[in-house]
Amino acid sequence: MLDYKFIKDNLDAVKQNIINRNMTADADKVVELFDKRTALVTKLQGLQQKRNENAQAMKQKLDPEKRNELIAAGKAIKDEITSVEAETKETEAALEEAARQIPNMVHPDAPVGKLDTENLEVKKVGTPRKFDFEPKDHVQLGESLDIIDFDRGTKVSGPKFYYLKNEAVFLEQALIMYALNTLRKHNFQMFITPDVAKEEVLKGIGFNPRGNESNVYSIEDEGTCLVATAEITLGGYHQDEILDKASLPRFYGGLSHCFRREAGAAGQFSKGLYRVHQFDKVEMFAYSTPEQSDEIHEKLRLIEEEIFTGLGLPFHVVDTCTGDLGAPAYRKWDLEAWMPGRNGGEYGEVTSTSNCTDYQARRLNIKYKDDDGKNKYVHTLNGTAIAVGRAMLAILENYQNADGSVTIPEVLVPYCGFDTIRPKKR
DSSP: OOOOHHHTTTTTHHHHHHHHHTTOHHHHHHHHHHHHHHHHHHHHHHHHHHHHHHHHHTTTTTHHHHHHHHHHHHHHHHHHHHHHHHHHHHHHHHHHHTTSSSSSOOOTTTTTOOSSSOOOEEEEEEEOOOOOOOOOOHHHHHHTOOEEEEEHHHHOOTOOEEEEOHHHHHHHHHHHHHHEEEEHTOOOEEEEEOOOEEEHHHHHTOOOOSSTTOOOOETTTTEEEEOSHHHHHHHHHHTTTTTGGGOOEEEEEEEEEEEOTTTOSGGGGGGGTTSSSSEEEEEEEEEETTTTTTHHHHHHHHOOOOOOOTTOOOEEEEEEEEEGTTTTTTTTEEEEEEEESTTTSSSEEEEEEEETTTTHHHHTTOOOOOTTOOOOOOOEEEEEEEEEHHHHHHHHSSSOTTSSEEEEEEEEGHHHHEEOOOOOOO
């Protein structure tokens, strides 16, 4: 969340930021509750001083009438302290709840807009392939190659679930190993993270685990949720800790299953592997000082570019507009790969990387001790190394051949153990 005093001192900018992000939040309420809490804390301190003065006076030699008078005054002060403490606690809870609705501020260079169509292209890598045959989309290829079964996934688990079969099993593992080894080369510390996290961690990261529009699966009566990304578990790893400044920046890579409800996510661009309820992903996460985070954001983006350049997939990079940013993100870059089967050929998101500044760290209470001896909030950043389903989708569609086969990108062949997937004889 944002600092309460920052919201008060920059109220107009905070309110304009909410408008630019196309979100709903009440900054005025935050300021009102912040002022109320400040007044209550001041009042409480005054009462505590009066209580101490009363207790000190009771230590003197007193006549019975004066002692009874002080006893009655002490009781009245105690009752008032109890009342003010309760009101302060209630106000603090309301203040925190209201402040958690306020999104992070946005980088001044981020494009202002409401929809992803207003994202700004900043880089293009590779040239989309021109086919001399009618290309299939990945759903058709998955069926003809007998490597993906959406129908039985739906029968057994419901819509947006699927089975990977035959060569696709090895292709998935190849993509994971390719991403893990790329991160190892960049000196990331690697993790396989839990698939479950406490609701307080999800809220700290910026996910809302309840409600019809939630993107996560809640576990009944457990106070936990299935994770939608390893960003959640890697971000919660240092909750309530003070990190050594000399250890920053820290680069973590996490492999996890990801579970997303995708409520309301329908339409032609959601078919097949593009938007599913379960997939595997290798995630990057970084902890840094405020001075380091912009440079690290560039580093994470360049690693994503390296991964997809290595796969030989055409892509472009977009600077995400204000209305398409998640609440924690200060700035976000998306990599969108060319997908021949998407509406006759379009770019579709395959990775993103966000600088969340100290927004998540405030909510999770993650600090570092600075050179001046003061504890300050770290900056957190995240980025997708490989979301396996979308990467596989792009490979199948871009590397398909006229005979119905699919060539495996050269960097993946050592992991797969084969260089081509061929249609199965029926």
